[in-house]
Amino acid sequence: MITGERMGAVDENAAALGVPRKQLMESSGHAVARAVRDAAEPGASVAIVAGRGNNGGDAFVAARFLDAYDVTTLLLGRSENIGTDIARENWDALQQAAYDTREVKDSSGFDLPGADVIVDAMLGTGISGDLREPAATAAEAINAADATVVAVDVPSGFDADGGDHAANCVEADRVVTFHDAKPGLQDLDAEVTVADIGIPAAAERYVGPGDIELARPDGREGRPNVIGGGPYTGAPALAAQAALRASAELAFVAAPESVAGEIQGYSEDLIVQPYEEDVLTPEVADDLLETVENYDSVVVIGPGLGTADETLEATRRFLESYTGRAVVDADALAVVPDVETDATLVCTPNRGELARMGGPDTDDLAAAADEIESFAAELGHVVLAKGANDVITDGERTRISRSGTVGMKVGGTGDTLAGIVAALLEHADPLDAAAAGAHVNGLAGERLAESQAYGFLASDMLAEIPAVLWDGGDSDV
Ligand SMILES: NC(=O)C1=CN([C@@H]2O[C@H](COP(=O)(O)OP(=O)(O)OC[C@H]3O[C@@H](n4cnc5c(N)ncnc54)[C@H](O)[C@@H]3O)[C@@H](O)[C@H]2O)[C@H](O)CC1
Numbered sequence: 001m002i003t004g005e006r007m008g009a010v011d012e013n014a015a016a017l018g019v020p021r022k023q024l025m026e027s028s029g030h031a032v033a034r035a036v037r038d039a040a041e042p043g044a045s046v047a048i049v050a051g052r053g054n055n056g057g058d059a060f061v062a063a064r065f066l067d068a069y070d071v072t073t074l075l076l077g078r079s080e081n082i083g084t085d086i087a088r089e090n091w092d093a094l095q096q097a098a099y100d101t102r103e104v105k106d107s108s109g110f111d112l113p114g115a116d117v118i119v120d121a122m123l124g125t126g127i128s129g130d131l132r133e134p135a136a137t138a139a140e141a142i143n144a145a146d147a148t149v150v151a152v153d154v155p156s157g158f159d160a161d162g163g164d165h166a167a168n169c170v171e172a173d174r175v176v177t178f179h180d181a182k183p184g185l186q187d188l189d190a191e192v193t194v195a196d197i198g199i200p201a202a203a204e205r206y207v208g209p210g211d212i213e214l215a216r217p218d219g220r221e222g223r224p225n226v227i228g229g230g231p232y233t234g235a236p237a238l239a240a241q242a243a244l245r246a247s248a249e250l251a252f253v254a255a256p257e258s259v260a261g262e263i264q265g266y267s268e269d270l271i272v273q274p275y276e277e278d279v280l281t282p283e284v285a286d287d288l289l290e291t292v293e294n295y296d297s298v299v300v301i302g303p304g305l306g307t308a309d310e311t312l313e314a315t316r317r318f319l320e321s322y323t324g325r326a327v328v329d330a331d332a333l334a335v336v337p338d339v340e341t342d343a344t345l346v347c348t349p350n351r352g353e354l355a356r357m358g359g360p361d362t363d364d365l366a367a368a369a370d371e372i373e374s375f376a377a378e379l380g381h382v383v384l385a386k387g388a389n390d391v392i393t394d395g396e397r398t399r400i401s402r403s404g405t406v407g408m409k410v411g412g413t414g415d416t417l418a419g420i421v422a423a424l425l426e427h428a429d430p431l432d433a434a435a436a437g438a439h440v441n442g443l444a445g446e447r448l449a450e451s452q453a454y455g456f457l458a459s460d461m462l463a464e465i466p467a468v469l470w471d472g473g474d475s476d477v
């Protein structure tokens with residue numbers, strides 16, 4: 001099962017792997033033609049009703065595979081308004097090849113020819129709201145026609161994300177959906193076929209530009225709170241700055257007063273809030289809990305916290321009572337396996353931390369992906385296991401990020417990762433935030449390695465984050 005929105009991410013990943021959308025459209029169109037051949041004998045009349053997006057594009061392709069039929073293709077709108085290159089190229093091919101096509105300039109001009117089969121290619125996963133004109137009039141005529149209706153991807157008016165559908169949705173007899181089932185299709189009174197359109201499994205297995213797009217913030221938001229520092233001061237500062245670079249509007253750091261000034265000294269962009277202790281204590285944790293619960297922002301707990309007994313007890317107490325979203329990193333990870341919590345956690349262990357938490361002890365995390373998945377299922381939280389390849393899993397779905405470079409084996413890259421994930425976790429689902437965060441962090445390192453090989457610093461990565469997050473990470477998956 002996959003939502004329309006996530007389908008877009010998979011398409012983009014496939015393109016980055018070398019399988020462009022136009023190739024997918026050719027497969028989609030062929031699958032539609034097979035459904036028409038299955039519904040009617042050669043010589044039967046077929047009316048294609050196409051929209052201006054790629055849903056229509058699929059049907060323009062299908063027309064080329066139905067030369068044995070009497071096909072008429074109606075475009076709802078003007079051809080100059082066809083919304084994508086690949087749909088327009090396929091429309092143009094129909095013109096060059098003298099196929100029977102008509103442009104319906106407005107709903108009054110909509111005259112559905114009598115047909116044995118109607119192909120509903122008006123709207124697919126690009127829909128928003130009830131059908132607008134001329135799709136609305138067309139849907140009415142299609143539903144009233146005495147023909148077999150074959151819907152492309154989803155019946156027009158069907159919401160491929162939520163599974164519900166517009167009041168004036170097309171009622172299809174058959175649905176040819178692509179790559180994977182869509183939520184709600186199984187509830188329709190229609191014969192649904194899932195057509196494989198040649199998207200490589202890697203497009204879902206490996207994190208790619210589509211995943212960055214899915215988790216990319218569409219504004220400046222979020223006020224993550226880093227609970228860190230004590231023995232160490234760089235880690236919380238790097239995590240908080242990385243959160244700002246990944247779109248957070250404010251970044252707080254709660255730290256012992258003994259090091260708060262030092263952490264503030266790293267960056268005027270941080271809001272450092274000292275507490276009167278040398279390390280995180282259970283009492284301080286209680287106070288911080290009160291503060292963060294009012295904020296409904298993401299917490300990053302762990303960077304530079306140290307492993308004093310009272311700090312581990314404080315971390316345990318914090319996580320047990322916390323109910324929001326948190327990235328748990330570094331020394332705080334040790335307590336997660338024995339903490340029952342309602343919080344939504346993204347744990348970001350390196351190899352050693354993963355083993356100490358009870359996960360597999362191996363250098364090759366990708367090879368141990370199934371074990372890490374089972375470990376995450378047992379733990380009950382998203383695990384982002386950091387390595388040459390990162391393994392990101394919620395215990396059911398597992399992704400692998402192959403971005404990154406050896407030069408990132410410098411102290412602090414785990415802290416920038418934690419901050420990026422925190423900023424994305426402000427608005428994206430935990431698995432999406434973790435997958436995209438891991439990928440963005442790795443791509444930032446790759447950009448630096450081009451000019452600085454093994455000599456860049458974790459702090460150098462901060463300035464690379466925005467470009468990676470907003471150029472869509474258009475690099476290899
Ligand atoms: N990997 C795959 O699954 C592939 C799917 N393909 C097909 O692409 C469509 C999605 O195409 P897209 O261009 O994003 O959108 P649509 O064609 O669904 O529609 C966009 C089109 O419709 C207009 N519109 C939006 N809402 C409404 C409305 N309520 N009423 C009227 N018109 C509306 C909007 O303005 C656009 O012009 C997917 O379903 C598959 O069929 C590709 O073939 C590639 C592989």
Ligand SMILES: [K+]
Binds near residue numbers: 120122154155156
């Ligand atoms: K459709």
